[in-house]
Amino acid sequence: MLDFIAVGLGPFNLSLASLLQQKSKLKYLFFEKQAQFDWHAGMQLPNTMLQVPFMADLVSMVDPTSPFSFLNYLKAQQRLYKFYFLEQPHIPRKEYNHYCQWVADQIEHIQYLSVVTEIVPKSYGFEVLVFQAGIYQRYRCRNIVLGAGNVPYIPQCMQTLIQSYPERCKHSAHYLEHQPKNLQGNVVVLGSGQSAAEIFLDLFDRQYQFDQVSQPKFNLNWLTRANGFFPMEYTPLALEHFSPDYSQHFHRFDDLNKDLQLSKQSLLYKGISAQTIREIYKKLYHRHLAGNDLATHLHSQSNLIDAVLTEQGKIRLIFQDRVTLKQFSLDSDYVICATGYRRPEFQFLKQLKPLIKTNPQGHWNISANYAAEYAGVGKIFVQNMDMHSHGVGTPDLGLGAYRAATIANQLVGYALYDLATAPQCFQHFDPLQNPQVQVISKNITTQHHVHAQHVEDLVKNVNFQSQSPSTQHSQHQQNHQRYSNIENSI
Structure with missing residues (x-):
C-alpha cells in the first residue's frame, strides 16, 4: 500500500518529489507517460528566456538550502561563477529544462512510460490502473496528487486541418517538431501571447538570407483576436498577486x-514580455531602415471564424474584425496556432468525478490546502488545477514550491516545511489588515x-x-x- 500516487511529472509535481526526497518516510510513486522529463520541448527556441527569475525553481521559495536548488545545480555544472558574472536573474528556457532533468535523475520514485488509465475509489483509498511496458499494473494508495497538466487548445475550425495536414498546420507546442526547411508563400501566426511573439521573432529572422539583400522567402502574418499586442503587467506591486498572501x-x-x-486580471498572466515586444519592434525598425520589404503584417481584433482548404491547396482563414464586424479572408501556406492550452477531460478520473463536489460554475471545490472536496476515502490534491479557487498565481512557477510544500505537509501529517503566515507583500489585499x-x-x-x-x-x-x-x-x-x-x- 502506497501513501500516495502522483499522476504526471511537470515542474509542479517534480517540485513535490524534490521536497519529499530524503525528508519523509512515505511510500509513493510518480507516474509520467513520457520517456523523460521534457518541459515544453516544442518551444525551446534559441535565446528564449524563462519569464520568472531563477529563484522560482523547484524548491528555493520554501527551502533555499535544498540540494535541488538551481544554485546547487549551477555548482554541480561548474557554472556558478559564470552565472554570477552574467548578472541576469532570468535564465534560458533550455537551461531550466536541463535543471529539471538534473533533479529528476536524482529522484527515486519516478516511473516513466507509465500511463494512468483509471483511478477507482476503494474503502482504503484508491486503486490505480497503469499501462506500463505493454501490460496493465494495479497499484493501491491512500491519496492521489494530480499534476497531469494541460493540452494544446486548437480552435474548432482548425482541428480537422491540423489532423489532415500536420506538416502545414500545427500548434505552437509542436513548433520545433518537423519544421519545414523552405517556407514559402504566406505564413500565419495566430495568438497574442509569449509563444506567438517568440515564434514571430523566429520566423522573422528566417524570412531573408544572411545578407538581407534578396527578396523575402515568405510573407509573415500575425493575427490575434485580442485587443492588441500588449505586454504582461510585470511591475513589483502587480507581481504581488503571485504570492501566498x-x-x-x-x-x-x-x-x-x-x-x-x-476576468479583470488577464494581463497579469497573459500577454507578451515587454522585452520581447521591444525586440520585435527593433527588428521591424532596422529592416525598414535598411529599405527592405517588411513582408510582415500584424492585425489585432481579428477573430478567426472559419478555415477551409481551397481548390488551389491553400489554407483559407476567415476572420471577423471585432470592432467593425467586417469579415475578411487570408490564404496561407503554413499556420501556427499559438492559441494556448486547456484543461482536458481526463478519462481516468471518470469514476471519481461523481464523488467530487463542484460549485455552481462546474469547477471542483478546492480547499485552501489544495485538496478537492471528495466524498470518498482518502484525499485528492491538485497541482495547477486551482486557478478558479486560488487565483492568477496558479500556473506561475514562483508559487509552485509553496503549493507543493503545502501538499507535502498534508501528506506527511505535520509541518515538514514551515510556511510562514507573516505577510509576504507590502500591500494589503484585505483592507481590514x-x-x-x-x-x-x-x-x-x-x-x-x-x-x-x-x-x-x-x-x-x-x-x-x-x-x-x-x-x-x-x-x-x-x-x-x-x-x-x-x-x-x-
Whole structure:
C-alpha cells in the first residue's frame, strides 16, 4: 500500500518529489507517460528566456538550502561563477529544462512510460490502473496528487486541418517538431501571447538570407483576436498577486467574485514580455531602415471564424474584425496556432468525478490546502488545477514550491516545511489588515447581484462569436450599455 500516487511529472509535481526526497518516510510513486522529463520541448527556441527569475525553481521559495536548488545545480555544472558574472536573474528556457532533468535523475520514485488509465475509489483509498511496458499494473494508495497538466487548445475550425495536414498546420507546442526547411508563400501566426511573439521573432529572422539583400522567402502574418499586442503587467506591486498572501485572500472570495476578479486580471498572466515586444519592434525598425520589404503584417481584433482548404491547396482563414464586424479572408501556406492550452477531460478520473463536489460554475471545490472536496476515502490534491479557487498565481512557477510544500505537509501529517503566515507583500489585499480602517456595513445582496450580472455577460460574450454579424452588432451595443451600468454600480 502506497501513501500516495502522483499522476504526471511537470515542474509542479517534480517540485513535490524534490521536497519529499530524503525528508519523509512515505511510500509513493510518480507516474509520467513520457520517456523523460521534457518541459515544453516544442518551444525551446534559441535565446528564449524563462519569464520568472531563477529563484522560482523547484524548491528555493520554501527551502533555499535544498540540494535541488538551481544554485546547487549551477555548482554541480561548474557554472556558478559564470552565472554570477552574467548578472541576469532570468535564465534560458533550455537551461531550466536541463535543471529539471538534473533533479529528476536524482529522484527515486519516478516511473516513466507509465500511463494512468483509471483511478477507482476503494474503502482504503484508491486503486490505480497503469499501462506500463505493454501490460496493465494495479497499484493501491491512500491519496492521489494530480499534476497531469494541460493540452494544446486548437480552435474548432482548425482541428480537422491540423489532423489532415500536420506538416502545414500545427500548434505552437509542436513548433520545433518537423519544421519545414523552405517556407514559402504566406505564413500565419495566430495568438497574442509569449509563444506567438517568440515564434514571430523566429520566423522573422528566417524570412531573408544572411545578407538581407534578396527578396523575402515568405510573407509573415500575425493575427490575434485580442485587443492588441500588449505586454504582461510585470511591475513589483502587480507581481504581488503571485504570492501566498494573494492566493489565500483570493480563496476566501465567493465563487462569483472569483470569476469576476479573474476576468479583470488577464494581463497579469497573459500577454507578451515587454522585452520581447521591444525586440520585435527593433527588428521591424532596422529592416525598414535598411529599405527592405517588411513582408510582415500584424492585425489585432481579428477573430478567426472559419478555415477551409481551397481548390488551389491553400489554407483559407476567415476572420471577423471585432470592432467593425467586417469579415475578411487570408490564404496561407503554413499556420501556427499559438492559441494556448486547456484543461482536458481526463478519462481516468471518470469514476471519481461523481464523488467530487463542484460549485455552481462546474469547477471542483478546492480547499485552501489544495485538496478537492471528495466524498470518498482518502484525499485528492491538485497541482495547477486551482486557478478558479486560488487565483492568477496558479500556473506561475514562483508559487509552485509553496503549493507543493503545502501538499507535502498534508501528506506527511505535520509541518515538514514551515510556511510562514507573516505577510509576504507590502500591500494589503484585505483592507481590514490596516489597523487604521473601520468597517462600514454594506448591502451584500446588491453586490452579489452585480457580480452575477457581470459573470452572465461574460458567458454571453463567449457565445457572441457564433452569432450572425447583424445580431452581433445589436448585441454589441446592448453589452456596451450594460457594462457601463455595471461598472458604475460596483
